[in-house]
Amino acid sequence: MSQAATSPGPEPRYRWVIVIAAALVLGIAMGQLVNGLSVFFLPLEAEFGWSRGAVAGINSAGLVGIALGGIVMGFLADRIGVRAIVLTGAVAIPLATILAARAEALWQFYALFFLAGALGGGALFAPVIALVGGWFRTGAGLAIGIASAGQALGQGGVPWALGHLISWTGWQSALTILGLVTAATLIPLALLLRPAPAPPPQPAAAPGRAPLPTALVLPALSLAVLGCCTGMAVPLMHLVPLIQGATGLGAEAGGPLLTMLVAGVGGRIFFGRLSDMIGALPAWMAATAWQTALMMGFLLMDSLTAFFLFAPLYGFGYGGVMTGVLVSVRALTPAARRASATGIVLSFGWLGHALGGWQGGALFDLTGAYTATFAVATAAGAANLLIVGSLLLALRQRGAPAAA
Template sequence: MQTSPDLSNPRFRWVIVVAAALLLGIAMGTLVNGLSAFVIPLEIHFGWSRAEVSAINSLGLIGIALGGIVMGFLADRIATRTICLIGAASLAAALLLAARAEALWQFYTLFFAAGFLGGGALFAPVIALVGGWFTASRGLAIGIASAGQGLGQGLVPFVAGHLIEVTGWANAFTLLGAFAGLTLLPLSLLMVPPPAQAAAAAAQKGAAPLLSPKLVLPALSIAVLGCCTGMAVPLMHLVPLIQGVCGVGAEAGGPLLIMLGAAVLGRVFFGRLADIIGPVQAWMAATSWQTALMLGFVFLGTMQGFWLFAPLYGFGYGGVMTGVLITVGTLTPPARRASATGIVLAFGWAGHALGGWQGGFVFDLTGGYFWTYANAVIAGLINLLIVGTIWLALRRRAQAGA
């Protein structure tokens, strides 16, 4: 009895991609910025500060960072499907328990655990698995899988905002937890490994990175820390920014939704671009776009302005994570791809945690969001400097070997 499908039907590779996109959309959409819709409701209900509430999300992202390292190493050794099932059950349970939480430490504990066991199991291992199914069009495949995450990051806060208005924040957590359990567990069962010949072909294609992993991993990790610190600010604080500027409620999630809808297209576009011009160059193009437009949000004063600007920013933002994921897969040995992805993304999630927290902290300190977004631009410039240095090093190494 076969445990995985025969590669003689190549279309099954795309079933894996679609299943991965759905899985990442639901799980990471909930953990990365799904709590943005809960910021003001939890503030009002419990009387906590913006920084204290933002830290719930930040601790979840720290959990993803640490869990991604552990689960990445495990995914190089045991079945990804098993790891995903653990992650799906953990995330659903944490959301259901959050509906009954009454103290800040309980939210911190639940979302750290959801990140460590849920997000850590449902990102780096899944992305590494998708890459292992492809010898050609790997960038496009990872871009599509990553696009699912982007769509989820728009839909989850949008749906959660309306659930909160209709049922209250506690019932919204219950409904999200039930939905996560009913969808993520079946999707996890589809996370099967490629047949041996496909895995060998994928390994052959990426068997000789131009730079030593001892240099690449630290450089990529610091670069990702910068880009994710920047991108976390609109993800976590765009909805509260719009609510404060425009005096609206759940409809503030609309621009975030369309921003992340545009990011879906951006993830696919920059994934395909990486296949054409190279992953590092595609990453540089996307992160330049994101950094150049970041500060524009604080100069908007109407809902119409947010609706028009959000998708323009979102298209470039969407390509950043695609560039990161493909670059890591290209510059690290195939046998260590899941663990390397977990290590680099640990810094990415730490950046998300830092960006989301500093957004609330600086808002409390200054009474506005200007310096929150300005700090995000500075983090993006640091990322560009490091990625540009990596590109120059790769170019010189390639020229020396020519």
């Protein structure tokens, strides 16, 4: 049989439309759900007299919702298709946001953000990332890096814009406007997301290559993600109030967070391409080591200028961590179950975000400072490195695949 007869042919150009649409969806949705609430800390404390830990718990409730919803929505996406699931999320997030503008009790904020996470974020993140990976036979690391870079840009841009919007209109109007803009953008973008074409037949595994069973890989990846996301949640959720406390500034304190996450855009793309070159797990370890080594540096900054200089340096490595996670899940799980596997692993990531954000506020309330908060984040990153390193060693000892 000739090579032409067995070649799978060129990859479809529409895969780049999928990447761009995915990047925008993740930027808009996750920019508000992952850390967008950070700029509401002080307004909600002033309005209702709640503690920092109680307000941080609102965001944590949303992240727990993403964690649980991602498992269910990933399972459904593997069976009924991504578009219907993503449309569900595109409606749920703006509806919950608009209702939150009228909330008056803490439990109402918790319930609404939990539902926004479960029905919204859970429907958008794991299914969309799995869809992007499914459209690429080669270069999936770069594609996932670009898509997740959209999320990074959103996580910087949304809080920055909301900080100024709050100063102009108040927190309630800011939430209402956010909900309307989200509906007007997410629903059309969801309609662009088509199922990936069927993959070509895969060649038989090379002799001596024995990948680890999924039953072992998923728990290892899940525990590792729990560690890395517990660490990364601390600057995401507490950098703005840390700067406000250190400098006495208001909305301007969101600027370093924006620069951190803009630098993260480059990091996500860089480490995505690096994973195509050296393997998913080594690239993930490199990004995590970068993030962990610099974590405590935020506590040494004492001026807005210093925060502006340090935040992007940290952010480049931080940005690569999530790309490493996503590419590793793709490389180590079967294609037919990739959305559900991604949902399971990322559920631990969102739980880590919830834990990291909550413990940051709770330890601040307990100690009056952020030293213990950032120390816990550093320890969590070190635990992630230990687990990923052990998984990498196990794969290499088996002579198993490109992830290593």
